[in-house]
Amino acid sequence: MLSPKYVVPKKPDLSNELIKLGGEGIKRCYQCGTCTAICPLSKTQTVAVRRMIKKLQLGLEEEVLGDPTPWLCYFCGDCNETCPKDATPGNIMDAVRKYQIINYSIGKFAKVFYDKVYALASLVVMTIIGLIGMYIFHGEMVTNVVDIDSFIPSEILHDAGLVLLAYVIIVMVAHIANMYRYTKRAIGYGKSAPLGKWVSEFFKILIKEALFQSRLLCEEGRSARYFAHIGVIWGFILLFAATGIHFISDSFGLGVPEIVPRVVGIIGGIGLLYGGIYYLIRRFEKKELYAKASDLHDWWLLLLALGSGISGFLVTVFMYANMAMATYIFYGIHLLFVFYLIVSAPFSKLVHMIYRPFALWFASVWEGEEI
Amino acid sequence: MKPVMVVGGGISGIQAALDLADQGIKVYLVEKTPSIGGRMAQLDKTFPTLDCASCILTPKMVEVARHENIEILAYSEVLEINGEAGNFKVKVRKKPRYVDVTKCTGCGVCMKYCPSKVPDEFNLGLSERKAIYIPFPQAIPLKATIDAEHCLWFQKNICRNCEKFCPAKAIDYEQKPEDIELNVAAIIFATGYELIADHSLLTDQYGYGRYANVYTNLEFERLVSATGPTGGEILRRSDRRHPKNIAFIQCVCSRDVRMNPNCSSICCMASVKEAILVREHHPDIEVTIFYMDMRAFGKGYQEFYDRAKEEFGIRFVRSKPATIVEDPETKNLIIYYEDTHTSTYKAEEFEMVVLAVGIKPVVPDSFVPVGEDMFAQVKDPYLDPVASPVPGIYVIGMLNSPKDIPDSVIQGSAAAMKASILACKSE
Numbered sequence: 001m002l003s004p005k006y007v008v009p010k011k012p013d014l015s016n017e018l019i020k021l022g023g024e025g026i027k028r029c030y031q032c033g034t035c036t037a038i039c040p041l042s043k044t045q046t047v048a049v050r051r052m053i054k055k056l057q058l059g060l061e062e063e064v065l066g067d068p069t070p071w072l073c074y075f076c077g078d079c080n081e082t083c084p085k086d087a088t089p090g091n092i093m094d095a096v097r098k099y100q101i102i103n104y105s106i107g108k109f110a111k112v113f114y115d116k117v118y119a120l121a122s123l124v125v126m127t128i129i130g131l132i133g134m135y136i137f138h139g140e141m142v143t144n145v146v147d148i149d150s151f152i153p154s155e156i157l158h159d160a161g162l163v164l165l166a167y168v169i170i171v172m173v174a175h176i177a178n179m180y181r182y183t184k185r186a187i188g189y190g191k192s193a194p195l196g197k198w199v200s201e202f203f204k205i206l207i208k209e210a211l212f213q214s215r216l217l218c219e220e221g222r223s224a225r226y227f228a229h230i231g232v233i234w235g236f237i238l239l240f241a242a243t244g245i246h247f248i249s250d251s252f253g254l255g256v257p258e259i260v261p262r263v264v265g266i267i268g269g270i271g272l273l274y275g276g277i278y279y280l281i282r283r284f285e286k287k288e289l290y291a292k293a294s295d296l297h298d299w300w301l302l303l304l305a306l307g308s309g310i311s312g313f314l315v316t317v318f319m320y321a322n323m324a325m326a327t328y329i330f331y332g333i334h335l336l337f338v339f340y341l342i343v344s345a346p347f348s349k350l351v352h353m354i355y356r357p358f359a360l361w362f363a364s365v366w367e368g369e370e371i
Numbered sequence: 372m373k374p375v376m377v378v379g380g381g382i383s384g385i386q387a388a389l390d391l392a393d394q395g396i397k398v399y400l401v402e403k404t405p406s407i408g409g410r411m412a413q414l415d416k417t418f419p420t421l422d423c424a425s426c427i428l429t430p431k432m433v434e435v436a437r438h439e440n441i442e443i444l445a446y447s448e449v450l451e452i453n454g455e456a457g458n459f460k461v462k463v464r465k466k467p468r469y470v471d472v473t474k475c476t477g478c479g480v481c482m483k484y485c486p487s488k489v490p491d492e493f494n495l496g497l498s499e500r501k502a503i504y505i506p507f508p509q510a511i512p513l514k515a516t517i518d519a520e521h522c523l524w525f526q527k528n529i530c531r532n533c534e535k536f537c538p539a540k541a542i543d544y545e546q547k548p549e550d551i552e553l554n555v556a557a558i559i560f561a562t563g564y565e566l567i568a569d570h571s572l573l574t575d576q577y578g579y580g581r582y583a584n585v586y587t588n589l590e591f592e593r594l595v596s597a598t599g600p601t602g603g604e605i606l607r608r609s610d611r612r613h614p615k616n617i618a619f620i621q622c623v624c625s626r627d628v629r630m631n632p633n634c635s636s637i638c639c640m641a642s643v644k645e646a647i648l649v650r651e652h653h654p655d656i657e658v659t660i661f662y663m664d665m666r667a668f669g670k671g672y673q674e675f676y677d678r679a680k681e682e683f684g685i686r687f688v689r690s691k692p693a694t695i696v697e698d699p700e701t702k703n704l705i706i707y708y709e710d711t712h713t714s715t716y717k718a719e720e721f722e723m724v725v726l727a728v729g730i731k732p733v734v735p736d737s738f739v740p741v742g743e744d745m746f747a748q749v750k751d752p753y754l755d756p757v758a759s760p761v762p763g764i765y766v767i768g769m770l771n772s773p774k775d776i777p778d779s780v781i782q783g784s785a786a787a788m789k790a791s792i793l794a795c796k797s798e
Contacts (some may be wrong), residue, residue, distance in 0.1 A: 030626075032663050034710030037693030042709075042716045051714045082576065082693060084627035 015058040021114070023095030025087030029053045035079035035089040041215065045369045047072055049079060049089050052096060065103055066186025070096040071352070071359035074216055077289020090289060093161050098297055101351055104178040106171065110347035119296055126343055133160070143324045148315075152335070159249050164342045171346040172354055179243045179358060188366035201364045211237075224278070225288075231275035232305065233353070238268025239312075262316075269313055276306040292368045301349040306336035319349060373556035373797040374399060375790045376451055376461055378735065381409020382776055383768030384561035385431050386783030387790070392440035394787075396794045399553055400435065401463055401721045402445045406493075406510035408432055410769075411491060413589065415596035415603075417776060418644040419675035425509060425598065432511045445512055450550065452558065452738055456763025457797045461553045467546035470503075471712070474541035477505060477513035481533035481542070489521045491600075497608075498600035503533045515541070556797040557763045557790035560739055560747070561783065564730040564769035567624040567631055577726055582697040583609035584704060584723045588619075591725045595648045605652060607723055609702035614722030616657040617649055618706055620692055625729025626663070631686065633744055636773040636794035638727035639666045643679045645725065650683040659686045659721070663706065669775060682784055688712075695724060711740055732770045737765055746772050757786045765789055 011017075015026045035049040036042060048069050055063045070093040079089040102110045111192040137156045208214045213233070217226045226296035249256035278303055282291040311334035318327040345351060363369045372395075379387045380402035389399045400407065412432075414424035435441050444463055451462040485501035493506045500506075502521040505513060515533075523530035524544060534542040566587055571580045579587065584607050586594065593599040594606075607614055619642040625635045639662065646658040665687070667673040680686045692708035704724050709716050732746050739759045741746040747766035750758040759766045767782035768774070774782070 030663060031711055032622075032691030033711045034691050034693045036709035036714075036716055037690070037707045042707075046716065049716055050709060050711060082572075084572075084622070084629065084691065086628045 011059045011061040014061050014064065015056050018056055018095045018099055020291065021095040021098045023056070023088075023092035024084070025083070025089070026053060026056050026092055028085045028194075029057065029089075030085055034082050034084065034096055036202065038078045038082045039073075040076060040078060041072055041074075045072070045363075046367065047074075049093065051127075053087070053092055053203065055088065056092070058098075061332065062182065063186050064096060064186070065100060065207040066182035068183060068187070068359035068363040069093070069097075070100065072358045072363070075290035080289050091293065097352065097355075100179070100355070101347065101349075104146065104175045104355075105347050106174050106180070113300060113344055113347050114297055118295060118371060119300065122344070126283070126340050127336060130339045134332055134335065141324075141328055146319045146324045146327045148319070148327065148331060151331065154246070154250060158250065161243065161247070164339075168345055172351075175346055175351070176354065176358055179355065180362070183359070183362045188362065191366050192303055193365045197365055198361075205357050205360045205364065209352070209360055225282075228275040228278035231271040231278070235268045235270070235272025235275060236305075236353075238252060238264050238271065240268075242268060265312075269309055269316075272305060272309040273313065276302060276309055280306060299334075299351045300344070304337055304344070304348075305343045305350075308334060308341055311337055372396065372794055373458070373554060375557045375559065375787075375794050376449075376459075376553065376555045377561060378770070379403075379409070379560045379561035379563055379770075380407030380435075380443070380445070381561060381563045381768060381779070382411045382428060382431070382782040383563075383779040384409070384559065385428075385435055385608075387559050387561060387767065387787040388435055388441050389431065389438065390784050390787035391608040391794070392438045393792055394791050396440065396791055397556065398441045399463075400441055400443045401447050401449060402443065403448055404439045404506065405446045405468070405504075405514070405516040406506045406512070407443060407445060407512070408507070408509070411776060412507060412509070413495075413596075414592055415445065415599070416644060416648060417713050418640040419669070419671040420646065421647070429509045432509065438541070443512060446516060447737065449738070457553050457793050459558055459763060461555060461558065463551050463553060465549040465551065467519075467548055468514065469519065469522075469542065469544055469546050470515045470686075471541045471543050471546075472512060472514045474539045475514045475537075476539050476541075477510075477515065479505060479515075479536065480536050480538060481515055484532040484536045484792060486530065486532065487521050487523050489518060494593045494600045497590060497593055504575055517542075517544075557765065558791055559765040559767060559786045560759075560770055561735040561766075561768045561779075561786075562735055562770045564732050564773075566728040567731050568728060570624050570630045572624055572627065572629065573726065573728065576596060576693065577620070577695045577724070578697060578704075579726060582695065582699075582724075583607070583702055584614070585695065586636060586723070586725045587728045588645065588725055589728075591645055592641075593608045595645060595652065603652060605649060605656065605723075607702070613653060614656060616659065616721050617723045617725060618704075618719075618721040619646060619647075619658070619660040619725045619727060620706075621660065621662040621727045622691060623726040623728050625727075627729070631729045631731065631745070633729070633773060634666065635727075635730045635748075636666065637730075637775050638775060640669070640672055640675065640775070642725070642727050643676055643685070644687045647679055647683050650685065657686070658683075659688055659690050659719075661690050661692055661706075663689065663691055669735075669777065730769065730773060736768065739764060739770075744772075746770065757782050763793055 018026055031050055033050045039047045039049060041047045052067055052069050073093040075090045075149060077090050095132040102108050112122055133363060139150045139153050141151055245261040282288050283294045286292050311330050314330045315327055315334050374397035375391050376385045376399045378401045381402055388400045391398045410423055411428050417424050446468055447463050447465045450464050453460045481503045482501045484487045485503045487502035488499040489502055491498045491500040503513055503515050503517045519525040579585045597603040597785040621638055625631050646660055649656050649658050665676055667676045689711045690708040695709045696705045701706050704721050705718050707718050713718055734741050742748045746771050748760055750760050757765050757767050765786040767786045768779040
């Protein structure tokens with residue numbers, strides 16, 4: 001329910017802002033509730049799709065920013081298909097996600113990644129920084145054999161990785177703090193929950209939802225999309241694990257054979273490529289409803305993830321083919337793609353891997369939603 | 372002074388024909404089906420006064436039949452229109468009834484002996500009629516018609532029972548279509564409406580046609596009518612017993628951009644009326660109406676809606692249900708919806724569901740220009756609301772735009788006045 005203190009519209013222009021972010025049907029909605037009732041998630045939990053659109057129409061900015069509903073949505077498109085006003089509730093949910101990403105971000109910096117010009121400029125800046133970094137820190141380029149380690153020494157790479165990791169963690173803590181603040185005011189006002197509940201719900205969501213996406217699997221006839229998404233998630237997890245194993249082994253002198261992180265990385269890479277290519281095809285086909293209108297925010301994540309996956313794969317291929325120069329070039333490209341991905345992570349669509357579990361967590365603790 | 376032609380024998384066309392004829396102008400009333408009366412003849416009661424529809428309509432029908440200036444061309448269709456305002460040449464085809472109307476007395480003996488059973492259009496398929504039939508007891512003209520598509524003689528060259536038993540010797544299997552040409556000063560089209568019953572919203576989401584106990588509002592009108600197939604008993608299609616509760620769903624295939632963005636304008640009050648009739652017939656049946664906006668705009672409509680809530684205890688839920696699922700054992704229907712006043716998702720079981728299905732006009736498309744909204748275009752929506760852009764042609768009733776009975780009657784009179792001007796000027 002809307003809390004009484006926010007009944008006064010805060011931002012009359014809110015719906016126009018969301019329309020610019022892709023929720024073009026907001027003003028067409030006549031509040032029939034078909035979207036809420038057709039939503040496959042409604043059977044087990046509160047998915048207040050119509051109520052969210054009402055909040056947008058009324059300009060209740062704080063209510064919108066504190067509503068975890070859009071993070072429950074998988075954009076299956078059933079609501080778009082059955083909406084009698086063609087208000088495209090699925091697209092509106094997507095637009096609210098973008099709106100929340102922007103408003104949770106420090107200084108609303110995420111706006112940069114939703115504007116073609118700024119996004120391109122950010123790519124240029126990141127490329128320059130990356131290239132300068134590689135130029136300064138690169139070692140000897142041995143051309144008779146492939147020797148990545150002397151091209152860019154792994155200690156330097158590990159240090160850079162740690163710096164980036166620290167950056168992501170610090171920024172994400174600030175973003176999640178914003179999300180918590182808004183969500184607490186909107187749905188958790190005056191509510192408290194025992195620590196035990198916070199902990200138990202956290203693990204439930206981490207395992208069932210974040211790692212295995214159980215709810216996406218529950219949707220009939222969408223198993224192809226489920227496996228593609230699982231491929232991407234586990235692709236990222238395994239690639240991160242591969243880097244981690246390498247790093248830990250190196251720093252503590254454990255002497256884990258080189259082949260272990262490599263195999264883990266290759267499996268992860270296959271998963272990432274499989275899912276990435278699946279989504280790429282869907283987004284070009286424009287048949288599935290979620291893939292009908294892809295904007296910068298969708299392409300950004302997809303192309304960067306695919307770019308890092310493909311370049312990483314090529315590095316492996318060239319390395320085994322003993323083609324030194326090609327390996328170094330693609331290694332450089334690969335590092336650049338990973339650099340883009342990580343730097344933009346707290347602001348791009350990739351951040352949904354953090355926001356979604358947190359939104360589910362807050363909803364389950366404060367609203368008692370069954371996960 | 373030339374005659375005027377009225378096409379369509381529903382309440383709007385009847386009013387136009389009577390008003391013209393009373394001024395001394397000759398009228399040809401062309402009707403596609405075997406009898407005049409139109410949709411209103413199928414209705415049980417009228418809103419907001421709950422008057423019996425037939426009791427208002429049939430005296431008018433009789434007046435038409437007995438009027439010296441009106442010639443009814445029932446079971447006929449307009450084929451061709453030539454000429455201009457004041458001087459139209461209209462070719463009309465009189466379809467063969469295979470019954471000599473000068474001899475037929477409408478006694479109905481033939482219907483008793485005819486062996487071929489056909490879904491009854493008048494009762495929207497809720498009952499059966501014979502291949503030789505009179506659509507309803509108050510039909511005008513009260514003459515039998517053979518439906519050649521289902522007649523054993525025409526299909527298989529057997530039977531001829533009606534000929535054997537007809538006391539008036541009126542059966543004539545040799546009749547052929549007859550084309551006549553009429554010279555008229557003006558033409559009034561009042562071709563009425565039909566339901567939009569073929570969209571996936573109806574068939575997939577709401578299961579109409581798949582689930583026995585899902586009805587359209589017109590079907591329900593026949594079901595609740597004293598002259599209907601059950602004599603006014605509300606019995607479920609699946610097991611012929613009274614339902615414990617009934618749900619009405621508004622705005623089905625109307626106000627929906629996927630097939631029909633228009634508001635049909637009659638369903639709010641029609642459903643409120645049908646709900647009240649349910650409570651009057653069986654006070655123990657609980658009635659729920661799922662609506663989005665209750666459009667009670669006419670004289671006495673708001674009061675009617677208030678009575679439904681306060682006097683008859685009808686429950687109104689602001690929601691458009693998403694899906695209906697049938698319980699295969701009980702044939703009850705589970706409606707999935709969000710109550711938008713409380714923002715709660717619900718699955719509720721009902722024993723019968725009535726869909727307020729949207730309407731589309733029956734358009735004589737080669738003769739009148741049609742607008743983007745599917746309805747006939749008018750010359751000027753404010754100052755000439757019944758005139759088609761084609762001079763001398765008038766469009767009234769549901770063909771013109773969605774409207775209720777009082778508005779259809781008003782347009783009938785308005786078009787009669789306009790047409791009479793042309794008729795008086797003609798030689």
